[in-house]
Amino acid sequence: MTAQPDRPDLPGKPTSASRTTLSHIMTGSDTNLLGTVHGGVIMKLVDDAAGAVAGRHSGGPAVTASMDEMVFLEPVRVGDLVHVRAQVNWTGRSSMEVGVRVMAERWNESTPATQVGTAYLVFAAVDADGRPRPVPPVVPETERDRRRYQEAQIRRTHRLARRRAIKELREKRAAEGFDDTREAREN
């Protein structure tokens, strides 16, 4: 892996070094009005697993910067054993994209686990003052890891373009005299 000027001392870390799985049995307190598991309960598990991976990869604290593309494919039910698998897909200077796959083993079926969701999160590694700090480059090991790395780069490009476009729109509106900050304060 080529050393980069802003992180010359950080050797690469393989994907497998931080990959992890968090497992949890769903209980009655996790349900919504329909009796299936609340999406927010799954999102918490996703954030927990991704945070563990980001901390392990970066060797210190890391905070959730964004969570996008959380997709729920199938409902999760009380009694299901949910496995949340997370790995670092991509690294930037101080940020990491963590990909998460959510699987459910049905408590009443002896079938293979069903994929019930996926998510992509960006974590920023931070120092003791909460400022972004450099992370080791992730080293994809398998063809699947390499595909995930390339797809993560596409998502990164889109995130940056979206943020830039919205920032430019707001600056343009401010220059035209619209006070959007006042509107946000009032609502």
Ligand SMILES: CC(C)(COP(=O)(O)OP(=O)(O)OC[C@H]1O[C@@H](n2cnc3c(N)ncnc32)[C@H](O)[C@@H]1OP(=O)(O)O)[C@@H](O)C(=O)NCCC(=O)NCCS
């Ligand atoms: C995330 C955070 C550290 C970014 O700080 P910042 O001063 O904006 O620093 P930067 O602009 O240098 O961003 C740091 C990295 O995060 C990335 N990043 C920041 N905001 C992002 C977002 N919304 N989506 C994707 N990536 C983001 C940047 O692209 C950058 O990546 P890079 O270093 O790999 O190029 C800061 O906004 C923060 O502390 N947020 C709160 C996080 C938190 O508390 N999460 C839990 C919520 S309860």
